[in-house]
Amino acid sequence: MPRLVVVSNRVAVPDVTGKGTAGGLAVALREAFQGYQGLWFGWSGRVAAQPSPLPRIVDKEDVQYVLLDLTPLDRREYYNGFANRALWPTMHYRVGLSDFSRADYTGYLRVNRTFAVALAKLVLPNDLVWVHDYHLIPLAAELRPLGLANLIGYFHHIPWPAPEVLGTLPGSTDLLRAIMDFNIVGVQTERDADNLRRALIQELSAASQKLNVLGAHGKSTCVKSFPIGIDVSDFQEVAARARPNRIVSQTIVGLGSRKLIIGVDRLDYSKGIRERMEAYERFLVSNPDERGHVTYLQIAPTSRSEVPEYETLSRAVNETLGRINGSLGEPGWVPIQYVTSTYPRSLLAALYRLARVALVTPMREGMNLVAKEYVASQDPLDPGVLILSKFAGAAQQLTGALIVNPNDKFEVAEAIREALRMGHEERVARWRTMIGPLRDRDVSWWAAAFLKELATQ
Ligand code: F6P
Numbered sequence: 001m002p003r004l005v006v007v008s009n010r011v012a013v014p015d016v017t018g019k020g021t022a023g024g025l026a027v028a029l030r031e032a033f034q035g036y037q038g039l040w041f042g043w044s045g046r047v048a049a050q051p052s053p054l055p056r057i058v059d060k061e062d063v064q065y066v067l068l069d070l071t072p073l074d075r076r077e078y079y080n081g082f083a084n085r086a087l088w089p090t091m092h093y094r095v096g097l098s099d100f101s102r103a104d105y106t107g108y109l110r111v112n113r114t115f116a117v118a119l120a121k122l123v124l125p126n127d128l129v130w131v132h133d134y135h136l137i138p139l140a141a142e143l144r145p146l147g148l149a150n151l152i153g154y155f156h157h158i159p160w161p162a163p164e165v166l167g168t169l170p171g172s173t174d175l176l177r178a179i180m181d182f183n184i185v186g187v188q189t190e191r192d193a194d195n196l197r198r199a200l201i202q203e204l205s206a207a208s209q210k211l212n213v214l215g216a217h218g219k220s221t222c223v224k225s226f227p228i229g230i231d232v233s234d235f236q237e238v239a240a241r242a243r244p245n246r247i248v249s250q251t252i253v254g255l256g257s258r259k260l261i262i263g264v265d266r267l268d269y270s271k272g273i274r275e276r277m278e279a280y281e282r283f284l285v286s287n288p289d290e291r292g293h294v295t296y297l298q299i300a301p302t303s304r305s306e307v308p309e310y311e312t313l314s315r316a317v318n319e320t321l322g323r324i325n326g327s328l329g330e331p332g333w334v335p336i337q338y339v340t341s342t343y344p345r346s347l348l349a350a351l352y353r354l355a356r357v358a359l360v361t362p363m364r365e366g367m368n369l370v371a372k373e374y375v376a377s378q379d380p381l382d383p384g385v386l387i388l389s390k391f392a393g394a395a396q397q398l399t400g401a402l403i404v405n406p407n408d409k410f411e412v413a414e415a416i417r418e419a420l421r422m423g424h425e426e427r428v429a430r431w432r433t434m435i436g437p438l439r440d441r442d443v444s445w446w447a448a449a450f451l452k453e454l455a456t457q
Contacts, residue, residue: 002126004038009135011042013065032447039064077107083135090169092270092364116142140181153454154182158366160192163199180219183457186226188366188393193225229442230372239377242350261296262355266303272363272406279412301342352377357419361406367393383431385419400430
């Protein structure tokens with residue numbers, strides 16, 4: 001049995017309770033280790049003026065967590081800079097927000113080289129190496145010259161845009177060249193796979209060698225979609241047996257007979273939070289009889305707050321929120337409740353189950369696991385309704401949702417109205433079309449399918 005070496009920008013080291021961070025990526029990558037021994041390598045999340053070149057190692061069960069600190073300059077250029085100010089907006093089709101700087105790009109390459117040098121010392125000849133996320137696209141190209149001939153796979157969690165969009169970013173052709181050093185590249189949807197294959201053909205003159213495999217400059221790589229899933233049974237169980245804690249009980253009391261609409265997203269412009277609030281405002285304006293009978297709870301943990309575009313977004317969301325609550329609220333009713341804390345999975349599952357409607361309306365997103373978690377958390381006998389953006393990868397699978405264009409406030413407002421009025425029979429029928437495929441393609445399917453494909457390259 002080969003060992004598994006996972007590499008990602010952030011590493012979720014389990015805490016003393018053995019659970020650690022409960023985010024989607026953390027859960028998914030822990031699942032990847034089922035049946036494997038190995039190590040998980042990445043940034044510790046810490047910054048040090050002179051980081052040790054030797055990583056800090058934490059052993060927990062069968063997994064060794066290997067953590068490197070970054071310098072303040074690394075964090076600025078690699079994480080806040082090229083990864084989150086240039087690549088992230090471009091990959092999400094927000095070319096206007098993309099701010100390329102050659103210094104940042106150099107820093108991004110430098111951190112990838114630093115990671116490669118530290119990692120190369122730890123990898124054994126038969127290890128399977130699985131790299132995650134846009135922070136580390138050049139990693140295989142940095143590892144190969146250090147003598148690593150291992151099978152190396154990459155999973156791209158965010159959208160892969162059309163070649164015309166990616167091509168606007170300086171350095172993107174180099175990134176495509178670097179991609180060819182992976183044996184396999186996994187993306188979320190067929191649309192992403194098609195975009196990446198077209199970019200390789202157009203920019204590198206890559207040629208098709210066999211199904212899903214493209215060759216260029218003496219290298220070949222397989223490009224395939226593997227839609228990421230969630231731990232469906234765990235979510236169902238947690239949601240069903242949730243003992244009301246203080247927050248859930250308060251929410252129930254606060255709601256009274258009102259229906260709950262929920263949104264849960266990192267505070268990011270790709271999630272369409274401000275646009276969603278405006279669509280809800282439109283709904284309240286067009287349906288005055290609904291005022292006071294519905295509450296929209298938006299949970300939006302603050303994210304990447306050192307990046308200027310996120311600061312601007314935070315201000316814009318607060319302004320929109322204040323305007324809507326001020327103009328439409330009443331002394332006994334606040335139309336939108338907005339919180340920026342992070343909550344544990346068990347609490348989210350309980351809130352999802354309470355909510356009659358989930359609003360998942362990203363402007364563009366690789367997959368979106370909240371949509372899947374909402375569906376998994378529902379009471380099968382009385383499920384709620386999912387409103388889902390056509391630009392989330394999840395829309396390819398969750399066809400029982402009300403699919404909307406998040407740019408069209410009137411369409412989203414109409415979907416809110418339809419969802420709130422939807423009869424029991426239709427809610428159950430729609431939910432049933434979604435839960436089966438979610439169970440078939442859960443997180444263990446995702447990890448096993450990718451690793452099987454990597455091992456057979
Ligand atoms: O969706 C891409 C992603 O990098 C996830 O893998 C990660 O969990 C999330 O964004 C959070 O980003 P950050 O680590 O910048 O807070």
